[in-house]
């Protein structure tokens with residue numbers, strides 16, 4: 040760079056530095072200036088330009104560049120808007136929604152994009168992408184007012200995803216309300232919800248890495264038991280609440296448990312996008328395979344107990360660093376369970392299981408009585424051998440390698456290498472802790488869902504409480520009842536309903552649906568009129584005993600008992616307009632049956648205090664006047680994209696989350712005939728024998744009631760959570776909800792929706808899962824149950840429309856209320872669908888790999904080191920491998936990697952690490968002296984190469 044001595048402010052640049060501050064480098068441009076007019080001669084006189092090299096060139100060229108330019112030209116003005124955009128969304132070419140959306144229906148985001156909640160004027164400045172998937176994108180956003188970051192999930196401009204996101208929103212809002220400001224809350228906070236450019240946006244508190252990433256950072260060595268214990272306790276606290284309000288998460292796995300940004304070891308459960316209500320289980324293809332419960336695998340009606348199975352798998356994996364059941368296929372998964380745990384799913388369950396014959400063969404009379412002494416201990420079914428399976432299905436089952444040196448759970452845990460240099464007394468303490476762990480896992484990984492411990496029971500285990508473990512744990516009864524009058528207040532509003540101002544009912548009952556007989560689940564359930572319970576948490580139920588239809592949150596009688604789900608009243612972004620007697624987001628799946636209900640018979644359940652009318656689980660009378668009939672389309676939910684837990688579905692769900700496919704083969708299918716999912720609760724007089732117990736009886740199944748959620752006065756509004764750090768939305772008496780996301784019930788509009796949706800779904804074919812999923816078969820695309828078509832999300836979407844269009848974007852697209860249909864329909868892109876031979880549709884998102892996804896979700900939030908794009912999230916890996924079989928086993932591949940890495944790394948074991956070191960520098964804890972992996976495969980693949988586990 041030339042420095043004109045004459046022009047230099049410090050007299051020839053002597054000691055003046057370079058640039059505007061140092062002077063000497065530039066001077067204001069002036070046409071009359073000799074320097075500007077003509078270069079100075081390069082002779083050796085005093086005005087000879089000279090090269091000044093004081094700081095690195097790049098620094099000199101860029102530091103204070105704006106001021107430098109302004110010095111040169113006072114008219115120069117810096118405008119960020121003129122900067123070239125750094126796109127965060129890929130592809131970044133706008134092809135729909137006036138150029139705002141890409142071909143995947145994703146909102147095209149770039150650095151510093153601003154998302155605005157039009158109602159509250161809250162602005163979110165996009166700084167990065169935290170995750171991208173079929174649902175849309177999760178962006179890390181800056182909120183200037185609070186000077187903090189939030190995670191905003193921006194849903195694709197697509198009806199199916201939109202609906203599904205509403206379900207997630209509803210459920211999370213409900214959970215958030217339930218939790219209030221509970222210190223011990225371990226469920227992600229939802230902060231705001233709004234529509235921006237036709238995209239539903241949900242903002243969450245910002246969290247850090249997930250548990251899988253944590254394990255990975257620890258080189259797939261288990262984390263110390265003390266940490267496992269802390270996390271277990273917290274996850275259980277979350278599960279207690281989730282169960283209390285009758286929700287099944289359906290996708291619990293390490294990836295969906297995130298570390299909080301606090302300095303304590305604290306986790307939060309995320310991703311309720313697959314969740315459903317107990318008793319309203321539509322989809323049988325749920326849960327990520329490694330964490331899939333046996334009853335789900337064999338197709339038996341499931342309950343919240345499936346989350347406990349997943350939880351057991353997670354606990355084991357946290358300790359071992361490896362998944363306990365890394366099944367390469369469902370047969371393999373079952374075989375591993377049977378091998379490691381001993382035993383198998385009980386006969387009563389197999390008898391009723393939809394897919395029993397796919398995995399089991401009868402080896403005796405299936406009608407023999409379990410109590411029959413001669414048959415005791417012997418099952419009427421045996422799992423198929425690989426050969427039998429192949430013969431039956433004309434395809435070889437995928438069988439993965441075994442990674443542990445031992446077969447039985449007890450041995451795997453006991454022989455897992457201790458951390459190096461552990462003092463003797465530490466070793467003996469850990470030995471005892473491991474015994475407790477085994478006992479704990481036994482209660483969670485119980486084949487019989489009835490005997491499997493509930494969250495409340497598990498949380499009493501010495502492994503969690505830290506008490507000395509001496510003998511097999513006998514859990515307390517599940518739902519000890521407490522007198523209702525001590526816990527609830529009831530308002531009676533004739534014609535409107537009752538509101539139990541406390542708690543939400545945990546359990547759903549729909550006795551009108553298939554109830555397996557001869558099942559410990561159901562056979563002992565003496566139902567009678569008026570014995571429907573709206574239970575209050577897991578500690579009590581309210582027995583109104585007032586006759587048919589008088590149950591809280593349910594209606595009907597023994598033959599037709601229904602429950603409701605009207606979860607949202609609204610967090611800040613959502614409003615509910617009550618029309619024709621009430622409106623709700625998350626209508627009752629039973630809507631079609633409402634005519635059966637007599638007006639005013641039902642009761643609603645409402646959380647205490649802040650909630651007004653219109654409850655979640657309100658009586659039908661509150662939702663639907665006798666004269667009006669909520670109609671929900673009879674078409675299959677899947678047709679429109681089930682709101683399924685099966686979002687990730689590679690198999691079926693139009694919401695198929697392609698990105699997730701690569702990691703877990705998250706095959707899911709559509710609903711199966713919903714069977715009643717009564718959750719028995721034990722007769723208080725009976726003592727559970729824990730997992731050793733054989734005697735389980737069901738007393739009254741609890742009617743599923745829902746506390747009011749979304750009252751108009753509402754209260755449920757997120758903005759009421761005054762202590763929330765991220766309080767985006769000003770408390771407003773006007774339901775705190777942005778007009779942009781107001782929902783109106785639209786009675787009787789289902790048919791039109793059907794038509795609309797049909798159109799949407801008629802797009803061209805996409806890859807068939809059969810092409811890449813080894814386990815795929817058409818019959819696994821589960822048929823939808825006609826009744827259950829109208830479930831949670833379906834209800835939400837089919838019967839609501841986005842109202843008040845203060846957001847211009849609502850004039851069309853997702854936000855647009857269809858006059859005739861009353862439905863929110865995206866104007867532009869929809870998930871491509873593929874009509875299957877069985878008449879159902881499948882839709883697949885056009886998700887592409889996003890090379891830009893080297894997201895640093897940790898920066899500034901977690902003390903954990905940043906994770907490279909290719910390492911951590913099994914979801915973060917986008918669909919390069921989407922339709923590849925290999926992609927399904929990516930994690931297995933990692934196991935190979937682990938096997939290799941272990942040998943070199945274990946020497947640095949730090950035996951004295953404390954739990955808190957997890958969050959301190961490095962991962963100095965959890966290192967072990969060896970590893971129980973028996974099969975070490977040459978690691979020719981890098982982490983990016985997602986090879987097969989087998």
Ligand SMILES: Nc1ncnc2c1ncn2[C@@H]1O[C@H](COP(=O)(O)OP(=O)(O)OP(=O)(O)O)[C@@H](O)[C@H]1O
Pocket residue numbers: 169170171172173174175177190227243244245246247290294295297309310311312687696698699896912914
């Ligand atoms: N509150 C949060 N804080 C930080 N990151 C988050 C948060 N919520 C989500 N993420 C990131 O975004 C990713 C996707 O979020 P989420 O799991 O809710 O979406 P999803 O479509 O349901 O994903 P999945 O395919 O894993 O089921 C997560 O894996 C996580 O990395």
